[in-house]
Amino acid sequence: MKTVIPFGPQHPVLPEPFHVKLHMEGETIEGLDLQVGYCHRGLERIFQTDYKKVTFLIERICGICSFLHTLGYVRAVEEIMELTVPRRALIIRTIMAELERIHSHLLIIGLYGDALGYENYFMQSWRDRELVMELLEYISGNRVNYAMNQVGGVRRDLDEDRVKAAHKAIDELEKRTGDISKVLLNDVSIKLRTQGIAKLSKEDAIALGTVGPVARASGVAYDVRNTGYLIYPELNFKPIWETAGDNYARMQVRIRELFESYRMVREALKLLETEGSGEIMLAIKPNQRPNGQAFVRTEAPRGECFHYVKANGTPDLERVRVRTPTYANIYALTKMLPGADLADLPVAVVTIDPCLSCTDR
Amino acid sequence: MSCPMSICASAALPAILLLLSPLFGGLLAGVDRKLTARMQNRKGPPLTQPFWDIFKLLGKQSMVSNPAQILFAIGYLGFMILALGVFFWGGDLLAIVFLTTFASVCLVLGAFSVRSPYAYIGGQRELLQLASFEPVLIAAVAAIYLKTNTFLVSGIHGGLMPYLIPSLLALWMVLPIKMRKSPFDIATAHQEVVKGPFTEYSGAYYAVILVGEWLELLLVLLIITLFVANPWLKVLIFVGSLVGELLLDNACARLNWKWLLRYSWAIALPMAVIGIMVSSDVFRALINALSAYIYIGG
Amino acid sequence: MRTEETKKENLVAQAYEMKKEGWRLVCITGTDLSTDSEQKMEVLYHFARENEVRHLRVETDGTENYPSILSAYANALFLENELKEMLGIPVDGIKGELLLRLEDEVKAPLKRLRGVSYETREIKVEKNAEVAPQ
Numbered sequence: 197m198k199t200v201i202p203f204g205p206q207h208p209v210l211p212e213p214f215h216v217k218l219h220m221e222g223e224t225i226e227g228l229d230l231q232v233g234y235c236h237r238g239l240e241r242i243f244q245t246d247y248k249k250v251t252f253l254i255e256r257i258c259g260i261c262s263f264l265h266t267l268g269y270v271r272a273v274e275e276i277m278e279l280t281v282p283r284r285a286l287i288i289r290t291i292m293a294e295l296e297r298i299h300s301h302l303l304i305i306g307l308y309g310d311a312l313g314y315e316n317y318f319m320q321s322w323r324d325r326e327l328v329m330e331l332l333e334y335i336s337g338n339r340v341n342y343a344m345n346q347v348g349g350v351r352r353d354l355d356e357d358r359v360k361a362a363h364k365a366i367d368e369l370e371k372r373t374g375d376i377s378k379v380l381l382n383d384v385s386i387k388l389r390t391q392g393i394a395k396l397s398k399e400d401a402i403a404l405g406t407v408g409p410v411a412r413a414s415g416v417a418y419d420v421r422n423t424g425y426l427i428y429p430e431l432n433f434k435p436i437w438e439t440a441g442d443n444y445a446r447m448q449v450r451i452r453e454l455f456e457s458y459r460m461v462r463e464a465l466k467l468l469e470t471e472g473s474g475e476i477m478l479a480i481k482p483n484q485r486p487n488g489q490a491f492v493r494t495e496a497p498r499g500e501c502f503h504y505v506k507a508n509g510t511p512d513l514e515r516v517r518v519r520t521p522t523y524a525n526i527y528a529l530t531k532m533l534p535g536a537d538l539a540d541l542p543v544a545v546v547t548i549d550p551c552l553s554c555t556d557r
Numbered sequence: 558m559s560c561p562m563s564i565c566a567s568a569a570l571p572a573i574l575l576l577l578s579p580l581f582g583g584l585l586a587g588v589d590r591k592l593t594a595r596m597q598n599r600k601g602p603p604l605t606q607p608f609w610d611i612f613k614l615l616g617k618q619s620m621v622s623n624p625a626q627i628l629f630a631i632g633y634l635g636f637m638i639l640a641l642g643v644f645f646w647g648g649d650l651l652a653i654v655f656l657t658t659f660a661s662v663c664l665v666l667g668a669f670s671v672r673s674p675y676a677y678i679g680g681q682r683e684l685l686q687l688a689s690f691e692p693v694l695i696a697a698v699a700a701i702y703l704k705t706n707t708f709l710v711s712g713i714h715g716g717l718m719p720y721l722i723p724s725l726l727a728l729w730m731v732l733p734i735k736m737r738k739s740p741f742d743i744a745t746a747h748q749e750v751v752k753g754p755f756t757e758y759s760g761a762y763y764a765v766i767l768v769g770e771w772l773e774l775l776l777v778l779l780i781i782t783l784f785v786a787n788p789w790l791k792v793l794i795f796v797g798s799l800v801g802e803l804l805l806d807n808a809c810a811r812l813n814w815k816w817l818l819r820y821s822w823a824i825a826l827p828m829a830v831i832g833i834m835v836s837s838d839v840f841r842a843l844i845n846a847l848s849a850y851i852y853i854g855g
Numbered sequence: 856m857r858t859e860e861t862k863k864e865n866l867v868a869q870a871y872e873m874k875k876e877g878w879r880l881v882c883i884t885g886t887d888l889s890t891d892s893e894q895k896m897e898v899l900y901h902f903a904r905e906n907e908v909r910h911l912r913v914e915t916d917g918t919e920n921y922p923s924i925l926s927a928y929a930n931a932l933f934l935e936n937e938l939k940e941m942l943g944i945p946v947d948g949i950k951g952e953l954l955l956r957l958e959d960e961v962k963a964p965l966k967r968l969r970g971v972s973y974e975t976r977e978i979k980v981e982k983n984a985e986v987a988p989q
Contacts, residue, residue: 313811
């Protein structure tokens with residue numbers, strides 16, 4: 197029997213609103229129409245203001261990857277203004293970016309457990325996430341929207357106590373992630389529900405322009421961190437990828453990325469310790485204004501995030517464009533889901549890690 | 558031992574038990590939530606939380622799409638009360654099975670009577686769950702009959718063990734389906750179909766459905782206690798079934814309806830059929846003949 | 856950031872060529888550069904291939920028909936929808952109903968009016984207003 201099921205904008209599995217109109221044949225999905233835009237706040241229009249204010253505005257695009265948005269933006273402005281950011285600031289930015297990735301991945305791993313009806317797993321993963329959120333609060337003063345970046349550097353330094361606390365938290369997190377990854381990768385009921393389901397082939401992943409863990413799970417070994425911004429080249433970053441392209445592989449990529457992030461945070465913290473204290477912020481003259489345009493790609497937890505800034509020498513920016521990873525990934529649902537069960541829809545939606553506030557801006 | 562028997566024979570005790578059963582069922586639901594929370598390392602709600610939920614629901618506006626929904630909600634609870642009553646009065650097990658089936662059918666019809674797609678899919682899934690659970694339950698009841706020669710609950714005084722172990726195992730296997738727990742909580746999978754057949758109920762009618770659910774849980778656990786005679790063993794099997802089920806719930810992801818059917822018809826139902834065979838006279842005669850043959854032949 | 860100028864007539868052919876060379880469409884950015892005297896919009900196409908990036912720049916006045924590269928790049932669907940919604944560029948075959956939920960009230964929030972103000976909110980004249988005395 198053919199039915200049309202409205203999935204969202206309000207639905208228990210969706211943390212943020214978007215709408216999927218499902219064309220069903222019994223319990224099998226035949227096709228779907230996507231509708232986003234429920235969180236549209238017209239931010240790109242509001243960004244046409246003082247470039248220093250935009251740093252704090254752009255952080256409000258999203259709560260989970262707020263640091264990455266400011267990072268992309270300040271990198272673009274610094275490129276326009278030809279600023280050389282102090283090395284210590286770069287290291288701190290790398291640490292923050294990776295901590296945010298850890299926090300985002302643990303969040304989505306928990307939601308994945310919830311989408312599978314595995315409440316216990318969800319609780320455990322979010323309890324672990326509390327550790328990294330407490331660490332982020334200790335470093336920046338905020339659990340989300342850290343307000344760390346500013347054009348020319350970062351606003352807060354990591355002193356000895358904070359470095360020590362970070363080392364401790366990362367050790368504990370690595371141990372706990374080891375435990376939850378055993379369940380995620382080996383549990384029979386999870387495997388039955390996710391392996392070979394909602395597959396995205398490598399060709400489709402490239403054709404649909406998917407980015408981040410979604411693309412990497414389909415065998416596209418593409419990670420923007422490889423392009424060598426911040427201090428990633430020094431940390432010997434290697435992209436992590438799988439070939440299966442199913443729900444299982446997408447989460448597998450995230451789990452493996454967590455361990456890579458722990459390693460990189462540790463090495464970056466060691467760099468902070470060995471190099472001693474230094475400048476973290478460039479002084480910018482009040483009359484110094486950006487003039488020109490820049491295009492910057494940053495690897496957000498969900499994939500490649502794109503920022504474009506166009507300035508014309510006046511205090512107000514002409515254009516700020518943000519293309520978030522979910523914007524690129526969400527359309528892949530229309531290729532993944534036909535043929536899958538209704539029961540697989542929440543899981544597939546969670547594995548692309550949708551962030552609709554980012555998508556709609 | 559004659560004293561309790563005489564009380565049982567009177568009508569007073571079953572009536573009191575039936576009156577207290579919502580209280581007991583609610584506490585059971587509270588224990589369920591508390592234990593689940595402790596297993597997930599949470600504090601969990603107080604034991605009385607299900608009752609507060611009911612009081613809150615009773616105070617809310619009761620919206621219904623059509624009057625038939627009300628009928629089916631009350632029908633669900635009514636059949637459950639009847640089934641429990643039959644159980645407490647020591648009545649026919651077969652009647653209990655059919656009454657619970659009627660109750661579930663009421664739930665499905667209530668879901669089908671509205672135009673919500675979530676309720677509709679939930680209703681379909683509820684039917685699948687019914688089709689997975691009922692055959693096993695009926696087979697278990699049949700096995701009990703073959704062993705005791707009666708369908709009356711009051712006529713069962715133990716002695717079922719060890720012949721009925723396969724039937725008990727089969728019942729345990731399908732228990733998650735009836736308790737709406739992982740891995741087989743597909744009808745009420747809130748990430749998929751919101752609340753399945755219950756989606757379109759609200760206020761007092763949802764409270765009615767919830768009380769019906771408590772009674773259903775209580776009844777299923779009580780049927781399992783029939784398999785043992787000793788009162789302490791009865792308590793043990795009652796609590797053990799609940800705790801074991803919660804453990805499974807917290808160590809499992811939800812499977813989909815295909816796995817539900819495969820599991821219940823390919824594993825649980827054959828197990829229940831083995832239970833029938835083991836408890837039947839034919840089987841015993843066969844064993845006797847075989848042992849005699851071996852004895853003579855040896 | 857270096858941009859390559861191109862004409863909108865050549866855009867689709869160029870998009871196919873870039874796809875063949877393995878370039879991935881990252882984003883499409885539309886900016887309204889209108890001044891008091893002229894109406895001008897630029898559309899930037901950002902492409903990436905591993906660590907290289909390329910940017911195509913197309914100029915349009917924002918009113919005449921604009922080609923869609925959807926046939927070459929499937930992921931241009933959302934981006935071109937946004938181009939139409941935010942800037943009002945009439946992209947071929949694109950309906951422009953992605954982000955804005957109040958189609959009747961808000962039109963092309965990023966479009967400039969006479970170079971200074973923005974056409975952010977076009978409030979419909981209600982029927983009662985016609986009856987009101989001038």
